[in-house]
Amino acid sequence: MNEDRDNLTGEFDLLRLAPEVLRARDFRLYTRGGRRLVDLWQNGGAAVLGHTPHLLLRELKNTASRGLFAPFPHFWEGRFTRALSRLFPGRTFRLYASAPAAAEDLLKKGAAGLWRPFLDPLAPLAAADAPGVLIPVLPGIQGWRGGLPQGLCVLAINAACENALPAGDFLPPVLLAAAARGIYDLIAAAPERVPVLPRITKALNNDSPWQRRGIYLSLGADRGLRAETVPEVWPALFRRFLEAGFLLPPVPDHPLILPGVLPPGEEAKLAELLQFRP
Secondary structure (H helix, E strand, C coil): CCCCCCCCCCCCHHHHHCCCEEEEECCEEEECCCCEEEECCHHHHCCCCCCCCHHHHHHHHHHHCCCCCCCCCCCHHHHHHHHHHHHCCCCEEEEEEECCHHHHHHHHHCCEEEECCCCCCCCCCCCCCCCCEEEECCCCCCEEECCEEEEEEEEEECHHHHHHCCCCCCCCHHHHHHHHHHHHHHHHHCCCCCCCCHHHHHHHCCCCCEEEECCEEEECHHHCCCHHHHHHHHHHHHHHHHHCCEECCCCCCCCEECCCCCCHHHHHHHHHHHCCCC
16 A cells, blocks of 8 residues: 555545556456455546446547547547437537636536436436536546546536536547447446445445435435534545545545445445444
8 A cells, every 4th residue: 555645635635545556447446466446436437337348448449549639620529419418408518628617616606516327226317407507427538626527527508508608628539439438338327327235225224424325425414424524534534445445535525436246245344334433
């Protein structure tokens, strides 16, 4: 494990506590030194289908082999927006390398919000009663800054908000190809992505400080934890989970995401961790 534990002041600096990741497969990370970690962060949701979806990798390889890494105009932009229309009919779309200031302002005012799939097992891809601007968290290649996706930031906009936002950016076709494939994979996975985890369900019903929505867990104020204390206890929780073989999100604003596959032994270990009250 990385022993550089000082000066953890950056937004994602808790990741410095983890060993170097040499490869990722499905919902597991394989690190230098031979450790295997269950990934409960999943890059904030960009790896919600795992780190190695077969069709996404194939699309990525095919597009990369053509050298399409620069932000050229390309037909993949149209294919990506058509895929987005499957999830958000009636909306238009702006694509950015990073969220514009106008989007951040709308987010602060409550006129924009992140959209995540699989919040409701009965309607896993629902976007009803949503704000005027949605910022989807979708499978693909993304980073994060300030609580918003970077590298590929999508805004799904209703007609009333179109004039409040600047024109979009040109983005590398290799990113757009992977993201479009990710949407179709997401739609195909919708009936099965919310796992049945009886041990986790029992732990959450047994005075756990965590609350669940679909595949997402967060520390909840209604479970006896004050919201302002969550950032204070998060580093200790991160270390506790890491020592047990689980990677928590490095920032408390990101939810813990349950893996699509979790063997009984790992489920029992995670259930025990979820009952710990910080």
